[in-house]
Amino acid sequence: MATFVDRYAEEASVIKANLVVSFVALGIGAFFGLVQALHRTNYFRFIDSVDYYTVLTGHGVLLALVFTIFFLLGLFTWAVVQSLERPMPDIRLTWAWFGLTTTGATFVAIAILAGFMPSIDMSADVLYTFYAPLQAHPLFYVGLAMFIVGTWLAGADWFLAYRNWRGDNPDERIPLQTFMVLTTMLMWYLSTLGVAVSTVFFLIPWSFGIVETVNPLLTRTLFWFFGHPVVYFWLMPAYLMWYTVLPKLAGGRLFSDPLARVVFVLFLLLSTPVGIHHQYLDPGIAEGFKFIAMTNTMFLLLPSLLTAFTVVASVEHGARQRGGEGYLKWLGALPWRDPAFTGMALAGAMFAAGGFSGMINAGMNINYLIHNTLWVPGHFHLTVGTAVALTMMAGSYWLVPQLTGKRLYSRPIGLLQVVLWFVGMVLMSNAMHRAGLVGIPRRTAEPQYQSFDFTAVIGTVGELRAQIAIGGTLLFLSVVLFLFNILLSAFEEPIANPVDDRLPAPLSGASGSPLVLDDLRLWTGIAVVLVILAYTLPLAGIVGDAGFFGNVPGVPVWVSANAEAIVETLTEVIA
């Protein structure tokens, strides 16, 4: 039996194109990460601290949006095609959304990278969150809007494929992988409304000078309307692989298909009405709304905690089938030589740790302790930076051979790569969490301030900096090994079975679960109602305060002369 590329050659081409964009972004973004890790710990500096924010914007956008979402676009296309067992309805549509997302991402990247060249009057040093009234070049917002519309078309493409399949299979349950793709996309449609409204109605006209002012709290709230669900958009591809691929890689079968469906439905329902938990310390939003956001957020722990059980049980099933015994000894019977398995397993273990720091972030008043400190990037480098990124890299070792028909260049290098990522992240993330408790802020170029010092209760601040620098370096090396391994795989000879791509049926199949789980209209309806309940009053209050277009003029980041003048005045003030 041949692999994916032999059955769906055209689809494999689009998926490969998505992965190429994804991995190029991974390479550049990881290099920026290395620059930051060494710069802000003062170990090695070759850029001005002013340019640090260009690097930081590039790191955030290229890794959090481009790397993750292009991987998702490729993976979801693969999942839909292989679980529905039919090609995409019209491959031209598939190429069209790839073209639109790639053009949008390229515009965004150009706007950001131009920040390095003072001769070009363009910059987007507004970081991944692009909070107004800091104002980027219009190309940044236009590219972002194109990228989002491209993802909408991708979702439409997958829904179309599903509709065609449904026409031929009126009575079957939705295949699990397609179910996961569709529920994730419904969540995405709902949540991207926030960022789409923010960019199209407010930020684009404002950056072109058509409207003069913004309401910063409104655009910020609309950002977080999208900004929390987007983390589940990154996470769902990882969950898709943990549920449907990892059990097989462990030599087992998925413990429960129905519970996997329940989990994805819960994410559709609860991902969006929680964004205000990023705004616990914002003025202009009443405490009651913050409490509601917290309650929703805490219940959103449920699908992840259930996932922990179901996925670990599926892996344990593999270990037992491979002869594992005992309460914990079975862990030794797992296929640790397989980089795809080991990478995903380590990613899952780190997600458990990231889950804990996320619980602290989610706690409404304890948020004062860590808000905007280095604790927060410490947290999300465990979640998106490891649970998602490491799962995607590890999954590539199994997925890419199916798309190319070529074996992986080196399994041992793959294994070294995933372990290196784990070790590097343990060092960096742990140090970042601790540094956050000391009060060291995130998003800053300098390790020191002039008028006070940070004091660590346990250990020293110097030791924390060393861990961040070493960890960041190991992580960069890991990405280099990954890209090197994937690149060299492209020069292998094509063979019929480059990888074992069979996926076994779940232990407990879909037939035992209630039909209502597949009623996507119902769940979408409830999700919309929950969003209306959580957001109507806070948004009304914010608009009531300063109107839709506010009273704050933009502060463009691309007028470089302006920034330099400000720095000069500041130096005088301090002197």
Add this chain to the structure above:
Amino acid sequence: MSLEPETENTIREDVPDRPRGYVVGSAPDSIEREIGHDDFDPVGTLVLIFGYFLILVVMWVFMYFVEFLGRGMTVIG
């Protein structure tokens, strides 16, 4: 062009044209016994996840009551 030692060769008889060395995703090849739905109790998972539960509870109490409420200048109004 490969770094795989030949000794790890696990080519299966029934599937021709497999690459040399350990094949990614080939864990099912070493299955010793098929365990069905009714014969499987994930007791190891229960042990692991209960340990995780305890860590979460202890860490939460420490973070909330020692790190957070134990710090100065807490916002009270």
Add this chain to the structure above:
Amino acid sequence: MEIHAYEKFWLGAALLLIVGFIATVSYGAIGAGVEMIDDDGGTVDPQNLDQHPKFSDPGVYKSGPNEYDVYVIAKQFLFQPGTSEPIRVPANSTVTFHVTSADVIHGFEVVGTNANTMAIPGQISTFTVEVDGPQEYGLLCNEYCGSAHHAMEGTMKVVPEDEFNASATAGGA
């Protein structure tokens, strides 16, 4: 729908955990009295801060016996007061901060404490803390606010009561 007994047990434990977290936070809000930054501070025209009765002359104002209001403007890339002169408040007093921004979104963090808020143009973040004995604290902006964000810092000095001689009208302490 069949769920394994162990997983049902875990479902129960997970729900217990979630309820426990919400209960702890509720205890913090009601029992320990921790309040969130909210909409009590009201709004202000960020382009006309000089017409505001207090932000026109930001600083420390006595508001009652042993109670003080501190008005702080955050702007690229300084706190006023805080950066060029420290915020001075007397020891063992109740201090209410009113923080706003004159340009972009900033953060206001008293380093090593739970006093931490966003400063958003047009909005006033109001929060009250109890200040203990004399000590010097660092202040920093913890939200990226432009190319010299890393230089936005200041100090806050808690001084003994007898040293503190700010008059209610002095402003800018």
